[in-house]
Amino acid sequence: MKDINNETNEAPDISDESLSAFMDNELPPAHMEHIMEQLAHDDALADRFDTLMLAESQRKKALNAIDEEPMSVGLQQLIKQLETPTQSAKIIPFTQRLKMYTPRFTTAVAASFAALFGFVLSYGLQQPHVDSSGINTQIVQQLETTVSGKKYMFANQAVILRASFKNNMGKICRQYRTRETTNIAAEKVVHVTDNIACRNDMGHWQLNAKIPLPIMNESEYQTATNHSALDAILDQMGAGDFFTKAQEQLSVDNGWQ
Amino acid sequence: MNNELLKLIPILRRYAYTFAGNLHDADDLVQNTLERVLKKPPPEGVELAKWAFRICRNLWIDEYRAATTRQNATEEPHLQAQATTDGERDVTHQIEFKQVYEAMQALNDDQRTVMALVTIEGMSYQEAATVIDKPVGTVMSRLARARAALTMHLQTMRTPMASR
Numbered sequence: 001m002k003d004i005n006n007e008t009n010e011a012p013d014i015s016d017e018s019l020s021a022f023m024d025n026e027l028p029p030a031h032m033e034h035i036m037e038q039l040a041h042d043d044a045l046a047d048r049f050d051t052l053m054l055a056e057s058q059r060k061k062a063l064n065a066i067d068e069e070p071m072s073v074g075l076q077q078l079i080k081q082l083e084t085p086t087q088s089a090k091i092i093p094f095t096q097r098l099k100m101y102t103p104r105f106t107t108a109v110a111a112s113f114a115a116l117f118g119f120v121l122s123y124g125l126q127q128p129h130v131d132s133s134g135i136n137t138q139i140v141q142q143l144e145t146t147v148s149g150k151k152y153m154f155a156n157q158a159v160i161l162r163a164s165f166k167n168n169m170g171k172i173c174r175q176y177r178t179r180e181t182t183n184i185a186a187e188k189v190v191h192v193t194d195n196i197a198c199r200n201d202m203g204h205w206q207l208n209a210k211i212p213l214p215i216m217n218e219s220e221y222q223t224a225t226n227h228s229a230l231d232a233i234l235d236q237m238g239a240g241d242f243f244t245k246a247q248e249q250l251s252v253d254n255g256w257q
Numbered sequence: 258m259n260n261e262l263l264k265l266i267p268i269l270r271r272y273a274y275t276f277a278g279n280l281h282d283a284d285d286l287v288q289n290t291l292e293r294v295l296k297k298p299p300p301e302g303v304e305l306a307k308w309a310f311r312i313c314r315n316l317w318i319d320e321y322r323a324a325t326t327r328q329n330a331t332e333e334p335h336l337q338a339q340a341t342t343d344g345e346r347d348v349t350h351q352i353e354f355k356q357v358y359e360a361m362q363a364l365n366d367d368q369r370t371v372m373a374l375v376t377i378e379g380m381s382y383q384e385a386a387t388v389i390d391k392p393v394g395t396v397m398s399r400l401a402r403a404r405a406a407l408t409m410h411l412q413t414m415r416t417p418m419a420s421r
Contacts (some may be wrong), residue, residue: 020401024375026382055408056376062357063271063377071270072284078291079266082259182264189268 014038019049023056135197135207143174143197143205144256147248156181164248168238172256173198173208175230194230196237199256209233258298261305262291268377269309275373276317278362289316310378314388318370360410368403371396 014035021027022035039046071079135143138154146152148161158179167173173196180191196209211230243251269290273283290313299308361369367389374385375396382400386393 015401016405017397017401020404021382021397023404024382024400026397051408051412052404055404055411058353058411059357059361059407060376062354063274065354066270066274066280066283067267069280072281072288075266075284075288075291078288079263082263082291082295189264191264 014045016048016052019045019052022049023052135195135205139176139178140205143176145252147245147252148174148243149245164243164251165234165241167198171198171200172251173237174205175234196233203256208237258305262294262309265306265309266291268306269313272310272373272377273313273317275361275369275377276314276366277321278358278364278369282321286313286316286321289320307378314370314374314378356411356414357407359414360407363410364403364406368399368406371399372403375400 018027018031018035022032025032027035039049136154136157138152139159142152142159142161146161148163151158151160153159159176160179161174161176163175165173165175175194175196178191178193178195180193182189182191192213194209194211194213195207197205198208200206211233266287269287270280270283273286273290274280277283277286290309293312293316294305294309299305364372370389371385374380374388375382380388382393382396385396389396
């Protein structure tokens, strides 16, 4: 077993304290430079540094894993309260929506979705509540003019159009994913959301569903999708045949008429 | 403000966990923090995140640190870490989490506090020194000792497995 305290003796001029402060960029420039040079030439020092970095990385990874751990009941109840006052006008908890619009869904299934994903979503099946201002105007432009499969960057937000289809009311809808990065304290946090927008009778795009995926640290790679939730919504919207690329292009050319 | 608070929760949990060393107390600490923020929103000009961190930290120092109300949970980290684990979770992931959990348990309160302030709240050493009312050198040494201790514990835990 390595003992990093013993290893300190191999490079006596650079202490663990200095290495730790170096990791945090907290040393004077000359000292930072000195350690940088030593790291390039001193294998033992580089090994100590790598070991520290590995442990730091493991610690961060484990802390990020806390996001996957279920919250205490008390905290969950408080979150429900936080969600209610500001979002009740537009966002109704998933379980309530399912009860309102999808009688064939059992409460148990709805509850399991809620428990599994722990999110709320905005979902207007019959009368969408979210007006066109619910969609960023730049995204509206992409919905109007672009076929699926391409990624666009707007400031700190990335948008990828994923598919187009007609719902059970004959409205054209488009599914897209947004990925927004925000700085919170020392971390960059990534908010990924699956969205479905449909054209209304006036020919304007309206946000019909918004499904936040679990919040991630920027270093994590997002592979998971709430397929079940998304599929359930698509089912309820009666999403039938999805457009082919050619059909999408034709629709774009014709202004989605 | 509620939406901003909701966004803060994941980081507050990590922050609280770093102080508390177990999820049970961490969630309790986060819940208390949120309740206090709701009762007393940040003064004008103060960022919500910083306000919440400050309240969380003060709660930990003033109310939780001294209390050992959940000694049982902290004495049985295996139960604490795994009782809430999804059966399909990657096993390697669980082991790593448990190892880090145990390693963090081995740190003392002072070390965990400095680690939370600098590595999660993103404070400079100077800012952290002001918060704990100690010289910058103390922050530096506590953090270095915390990292060294974590590294040693993780190596110790990894070694027997690697030699199998």
